[in-house]
Amino acid sequence: MQEWLMETTQIINPQAIILLCAILFFCLLFLVIGRRMGLRQGRRLEAAEWEGRKLEGIVKARLKQSRAVLGGLVSEQIAPFLPGFPFDPGDCRFIGKPVDFIVFKGMNEQNISEVIFLEAKSGVSKSLNPQEKRLRETIQAGRVRWVQWDIEF
Numbered sequence: 758m759q760e761w762l763m764e765t766t767q768i769i770n771p772q773a774i775i776l777l778c779a780i781l782f783f784c785l786l787f788l789v790i791g792r793r794m795g796l797r798q799g800r801r802l803e804a805a806e807w808e809g810r811k812l813e814g815i816v817k818a819r820l821k822q823s824r825a826v827l828g829g830l831v832s833e834q835i836a837p838f839l840p841g842f843p844f845d846p847g848d849c850r851f852i853g854k855p856v857d858f859i860v861f862k863g864m865n866e867q868n869i870s871e872v873i874f875l876e877a878k879s880g881v882s883k884s885l886n887p888q889e890k891r892l893r894e895t896i897q898a899g900r901v902r903w904v905q906w907d908i909e910f
Contacts, residue, residue: 833857836877
């Protein structure tokens with residue numbers, strides 16, 4: 758056994774062992790660094806893909822909301838010409854904000870008998886916003902008046 762050990766030590770010199778260890782160390786080092794870089798790149802790609810899907814969902818939601826708002830705005834303006842509208846379209850004046858229409862009932866017959874503030878709602882949400890609620894409460898409380906302002910030059 759000692760003879761075999763002596764023969765193997767003569768075949769493999771210490772410099773070769775050091776060289777093999779160094780090569781093995783660098784191979785392992787490159788494997789570890791490569792794996793870390795691959796994981797990091799994979800995380801970046803996954804995050805970019807997730808952001809892309811997230812952005813796509815946001816864009817779709819915004820487009821859907823924009824279409825709904827535009828549809829509501831159009832339907833508010835053509836409301837007097839839709840079937841079932843309770844007033845004469847000729848008596849209506851579109852304002853838009855804070856209320857959609859002011860209806861001067863009887864204006865076409867030149868006999869205004871009532872002034873009506875009309876809010877047209879379409880779509881899913883038919884609730885009033887806070888400003889519209891305050892306007893409704895103000896009108897229902899009778900805090901409405903006539904003012905004439907004479908322009909002088």
